[in-house]
Amino acid sequence: MADENAVLLECRKVSKLFNDEGNTQQVLKAIRDGVGKDEIQEKLGTVVGVREASFKVHRGEFFVIMGLSGSGKSTLIRTLIRLIEPTDGEIIIDGEDITKLSEDGMRKVRRNKVAMVFQHYGLLPHKTVLENAEYGLKTRGISWKERREKAQGAIDRVGLSGWESYRPSALSGGMQQRVGLARALSHDPDILLMDEPFSGLDPIVRRQMQQEFGRLQNEEDLTTILVTHDLDEALMLGDRIAIMRDGEIIQIATPDQLVTNPADDYVASFVEGASPARFMVARSVMSDDPLTARDGDSAESAVEMMRERKIWSTFIVDGGNKVQGVMSWETIQRLAQSGGTLHLGTGVRKPVTCDSETPIDELFPLVLNTRHPVAVVDDRGTLQGMITKNMLLEALAHDIDYDEEDPESKPDLVASEVETSNQPSNEVTSV
Ligand SMILES: Nc1ncnc2c1ncn2[C@@H]1O[C@H](COP(=O)(O)OP(=O)(O)OP(=O)(O)O)[C@@H](O)[C@H]1O
Numbered sequence: 494m495a496d497e498n499a500v501l502l503e504c505r506k507v508s509k510l511f512n513d514e515g516n517t518q519q520v521l522k523a524i525r526d527g528v529g530k531d532e533i534q535e536k537l538g539t540v541v542g543v544r545e546a547s548f549k550v551h552r553g554e555f556f557v558i559m560g561l562s563g564s565g566k567s568t569l570i571r572t573l574i575r576l577i578e579p580t581d582g583e584i585i586i587d588g589e590d591i592t593k594l595s596e597d598g599m600r601k602v603r604r605n606k607v608a609m610v611f612q613h614y615g616l617l618p619h620k621t622v623l624e625n626a627e628y629g630l631k632t633r634g635i636s637w638k639e640r641r642e643k644a645q646g647a648i649d650r651v652g653l654s655g656w657e658s659y660r661p662s663a664l665s666g667g668m669q670q671r672v673g674l675a676r677a678l679s680h681d682p683d684i685l686l687m688d689e690p691f692s693g694l695d696p697i698v699r700r701q702m703q704q705e706f707g708r709l710q711n712e713e714d715l716t717t718i719l720v721t722h723d724l725d726e727a728l729m730l731g732d733r734i735a736i737m738r739d740g741e742i743i744q745i746a747t748p749d750q751l752v753t754n755p756a757d758d759y760v761a762s763f764v765e766g767a768s769p770a771r772f773m774v775a776r777s778v779m780s781d782d783p784l785t786a787r788d789g790d791s792a793e794s795a796v797e798m799m800r801e802r803k804i805w806s807t808f809i810v811d812g813g814n815k816v817q818g819v820m821s822w823e824t825i826q827r828l829a830q831s832g833g834t835l836h837l838g839t840g841v842r843k844p845v846t847c848d849s850e851t852p853i854d855e856l857f858p859l860v861l862n863t864r865h866p867v868a869v870v871d872d873r874g875t876l877q878g879m880i881t882k883n884m885l886l887e888a889l890a891h892d893i894d895y896d897e898e899d900p901e902s903k904p905d906l907v908a909s910e911v912e913t914s915n916q917p918s919n920e921v922t923s924v
């Protein structure tokens with residue numbers, strides 16, 4: 494996702510002013526100078542809809558925009574295809590600055606690259622489901638037969654097969670929503686823009702639609718930008734979430750970053766209800782400085798290192814940091830007593846491994862089933878980090894307030910590690 498080439502849509506300092514005063518340049522300068530939305534509205538008579546919004550959306554990404562009512566979400570998503578004309582900034586779609594396009598060029602982009610689903614699906618009441626789904630394809634010059642095929646395919650994908658000849662009024666809200674989605678999908682868009690598409694639905698249908706949509710997005714390899722008020726929806730569907738306030742993007746982050754590391758109180762208030770643990774993965778829990786040694790290293794220095802770090806297992810890695818095994822304190826200490834070196838043989842165990850994106854609930858059984866730390870490895874077996882039982886507990890205890898003044902109030906996780914990993918040694922605990 495970090496691949497620059499894969500950027501499908503980019504917003505560069507896009508602003509939208511609702512400005513009747515003809516003082517656009519003055520307002521843009523005020524924005525650059527950091528004058529607030531309310532002050533601009535009061536003193537310059539201009540509503541700032543969107544304020545220097547910058548972000549990149551990658552191919553295949555699900556990008557969510559959240560924010561309070563009036564924060565500029567709808568304005569921003571509409572400016573992306575110039576349904577609302579941006580006042581300033583650039584919008585690059587597939588390498589092309591669409592703010593420079595003629596009306597005709599813009600129509601082509603809307604027809605061929607982007608589809609939009611609105612909250613009130615904009616269905617035509619006198620047309621059937623099938624006709625609604627194929628709406629817009631005719632103007633693209635697609636033959637009747639192909640239109641039917643595309644529309645039927647989209648109807649099947651959203652689970653409305655059998656309803657083709659009905660009118661929207663015969664359908665429930667959730668089903669009408671699917672027709673809106675089918676219409677968007679029938680265009681095979683590169684980018685799907687959705688403005689609160691599920692908000693008109695009752696909670697159960699909404700969850701169902703969200704889940705189905707999540708599945709569709711994966712299957713179709715769509716790039717989606719979704720505006721929503723619904724935190725669960727944002728966290729469930731979003732690869733990244735942008736939080737807006739007063740027309741400005743305050744933070745762009747993955748769901749887990751947003752929940753565990755909100756940029757300010759406003760963002761924190763948005764994610765208040767979400768449990769950070771829900772988003773934790775091995776990467777967010779692990780220590781990226783695992784204890785390692787090589788075949789042939791002195792056992793004495795490995796013992797030193799373990800004492801220093803108070804970690805009672807050492808991973809044996811090769812020159813490329815590939816994990817070859819894990820050794821316990823007892824084994825290494827025995828070797829040290831006889832002045833030996835570490836070697837890949839007796840006493841070297843196969844470590845339990847996981848990858849960096851393993852979700853926290855899958856980590857528990859792994860961590861509990863071994864007396865050694867779990868090795869976090871990439872697909873070539875290269876060691877990236879390690880996870881001990883206490884690292885897991887500490888991550889979950891993230892929200893517990895310790896009395897900073899009183900070090901005793903913070904549990905000594907390192908010392909208790911010795912106990913839980915069942916490798917007590919009087920000598921060790923007294924170190
Ligand atoms: N046509 C318009 N003329 C003047 N001001 C407008 C216009 N459209 C939007 N605004 C203003 O722009 C700001 C952003 O509105 P927008 O509709 O984008 O908010 P939103 O985040 O989508 O809110 P909601 O969650 O209620 O849909 C608001 O202050 C709004 O009053």
Ligand SMILES: [Mg+2]
Nearest residue numbers: 566567568688
């Ligand atoms: Mg809106």
